[in-house]
Amino acid sequence: MDSSRKTVPVKLLVLGAHNTGKTALCVRFITKRFIGEYDHKKEVTYRCNRVVDQEAVELEILDLPFKESSAASLESSICWADGFLLVYSITQRFSFTEIPRLKTFIDKTKHGLGVPTVLVANKTDLEIGREVTMEEGQKMAKDLRCGFRELSVAETVLAVEAAVFQLIRLVVDQQRPLPDRRSYMLTVRHALSRKLTRSKTMQW
Numbered sequence: 001m002d003s004s005r006k007t008v009p010v011k012l013l014v015l016g017a018h019n020t021g022k023t024a025l026c027v028r029f030i031t032k033r034f035i036g037e038y039d040h041k042k043e044v045t046y047r048c049n050r051v052v053d054q055e056a057v058e059l060e061i062l063d064l065p066f067k068e069s070s071a072a073s074l075e076s077s078i079c080w081a082d083g084f085l086l087v088y089s090i091t092q093r094f095s096f097t098e099i100p101r102l103k104t105f106i107d108k109t110k111h112g113l114g115v116p117t118v119l120v121a122n123k124t125d126l127e128i129g130r131e132v133t134m135e136e137g138q139k140m141a142k143d144l145r146c147g148f149r150e151l152s153v154a155e156t157v158l159a160v161e162a163a164v165f166q167l168i169r170l171v172v173d174q175q176r177p178l179p180d181r182r183s184y185m186l187t188v189r190h191a192l193s194r195k196l197t198r199s200k201t202m203q204w
């Protein structure tokens with residue numbers, strides 16, 4: 001890693017309905033351990049440093065427990081954050097149907113549609129109690145323009161890390177000047193290859 005490069009601050013907000021495993025996910029990411037029950041039910045900010053794609057990242061993750069918090073306090077947390085993990089439980093349909101409302105509120109507060117967001121479908125170890133299919137999750141993520149991960153916080157730390165890292169990459173990418181963004185480069189590349197295919201077709 002280039003030591004002259006600056007550390008990138010990244011602030012993530014974890015949101016979702018009650019009991020979806022938001023705290024378990026944060027604790028799993030930070031400590032690598034799954035801890036079944038938590039005493040605290042207030043908001044907590046976790047801090048740690050990670051290296052993502054050779055970029056040093058100073059991470060803050062805010063875990064907001066589900067409660068009837070005022071729109072104003074939710075709004076200020078959304079303004080604070082650079083990226084969002086929206087968590088639902090595959091065993092709790094209500095937590096899934098809540099997601100679009102949250103995403104709309106985030107987009108409205110951030111005044112944009114390209115807000116870095118990853119949708120996390122948790123508790124896949126409880127397959128027998130599944131109420132939301134993976135296809136439904138994938139479709140919602142596509143409709144809301146989010147990344148998507150199905151995982152079990154209880155079962156595997158790697159999938160949790162992959163979800164958080166995916167979100168960090170989206171945030172870091174968005175902070176780059178437009179021509180340096182991976183997403184921008186991909187869009188340009190796709191547009192060029194479409195154009196090339198068209199012009200080849202026209203030759204025939």
Ligand SMILES: Nc1nc2c(ncn2[C@@H]2O[C@H](COP(=O)(O)OP(=O)(O)OP(=O)(O)O)[C@@H](O)[C@H]2O)c(=O)[nH]1
Binds near residue numbers: 151
């Ligand atoms: N089986 C299973 N249980 C899980 C998983 N993740 C979390 N849980 C359990 O689900 C319950 C809720 O987890 P929390 O992390 O407290 O959920 P939360 O979303 O932070 O809940 P609020 O603070 O009420 O908003 C706890 O009993 C966890 O042990 C998982 O992947 N599988």
